[in-house]
Structures are given as structure tokens and as C-alpha cells.
Amino acid sequence: RKDLARLNEAEMNSGIEIPHNQVRLEDGVLHADRAETEFVKAMTHELRTPLNVVIGLCQFLKRDRKTPLQPMQLDAVDRMERNARSLLLTVNHLIGCLRSGHFE
Numbered sequence: 398r399k400d401l402a403r404l405n406e407a408e409m410n411s412g413i414e415i416p417h418n419q420v421r422l423e424d425g426v427l428h429a430d431r432a433e434t435e436f437v438k439a440m441t442h443e444l445r446t447p448l449n450v451v452i453g454l455c456q457f458l459k460r461d462r463k464t465p466l467q468p469m470q471l472d473a474v475d476r477m478e479r480n481a482r483s484l485l486l487t488v489n490h491l492i493g494c495l496r497s498g499h500f501e
């Protein structure tokens with residue numbers, strides 16, 4: 398009888414524990430999802446914004462008619478813009494992969 402009582406008690410306790418653990422697990426998953434979303438938002442802003450500024454400044458320098466660039470300067474600005482655009486594509490691809498869940 399004592400064994401049966403212990404078994405019943407264990408069953409009742411485990412029945413209570415499982416839902417409690419399930420709730421904690423679900424809360425952990427929700428917290429992780431929120432943290433990942435915030436990380437992607439921050440990375441999007443912190444990486445894209447400066448790259449867009451660099452690209453915009455390069456375009457401005459190339460169009461400035463008051464002080465036209467010398468050929469060497471124009472070449473350097475073109476390279477800067479190309480590299481910034483290439484990096485922006487890489488960042489966009491990385492962020493797309495993070496959002497779609499390909500980096501789990």
C-alpha cells in the first residue's frame with residue numbers, strides 16, 4: 398500500500414510539474430524570439446544606416462559641380478561606393494537569412 402501511495406503521489410506531482418515546466422519552456426521560447434527580433438532590428442539599423450550614408454556621400458561627391466573630382470579621386474570614390482554597395486548586399490542577405498531562420 399505504501400508503494401501505491403508513493404506512486405500515486407509521484408503521478409500527481411509529475412502531473413503538476415509537466416504543465417509548469419511547459420509554461421517555463423514556452424516563456425523561454427517567447428523570450429528568445431523577442432531577443433532575436435531585437436537583435437535583427439538593431440543590426441539592421443547599426444549596419445545599414447552608415448552604409449547608406451557612405452553611398453549617399455559618394456554620390457554627392459561625384460555630382461558636385463562646384464568642385465569636380467580629379468580622375469584619381471573619382472576612381473577612389475567609385476571604389477568606395479562599389480564596396481559599400483557590395484557590403485550592403487551582404488548585410489541585407491545576412492539579415493534576410495536571420496529573419497527566415499536559416500541561421501539557427
